[in-house]
Amino acid sequence: AEPGSTVILTDGNGNPIGETTADGSGNWTFTPSTPLANGTVVNVVAEDAAGNSSPPATVTVDSSAPPAPVINPSNGVVISGTAEAGATVTLTDAGGNPIGQVTADG
Structure with missing residues (x-):
């Protein structure tokens, strides 16, 4: 993300999960107040001070351990x-x- 930009996280239905701010190197971290359920789709967008938004990045939460090989x-x-x-x-x-x-x- 652009340094100082607001990073906005929503679920697959567009419901807000939370937001955070990218540091001076563009890195960011977000810890939800409660763990996200396995299979939750998370969309992430960065928005700069001028209101420009990045294309979304999407990830699906995988919190289940795989079965034994x-x-x-x-x-x-x-x-x-x-x-x-x-x-x-x-x-x-x-x-x-x-x-x-x-x-x-x-």
Whole structure:
């Protein structure tokens, strides 16, 4: 956002969630008074002192942990399975030490 601009957050129906001000570097943070529900659509617009508004940015709240990944039987050479698309799967040894990491593609 433009430094000093007002950052306005609304839900998917246009209802106000809150607003904050971008700092001198254009960074901003907003903490809602109560956590937003999983699946809430959040639209964010920055408005400068002259009243000009940016195009909206949209994100959907994802506060649910993904289900546990499924590991297919392995011969020890190739390990495969399934997990939520986009989830990071970390393989660990018996001591809990990471031995591999992959992003699930669905």
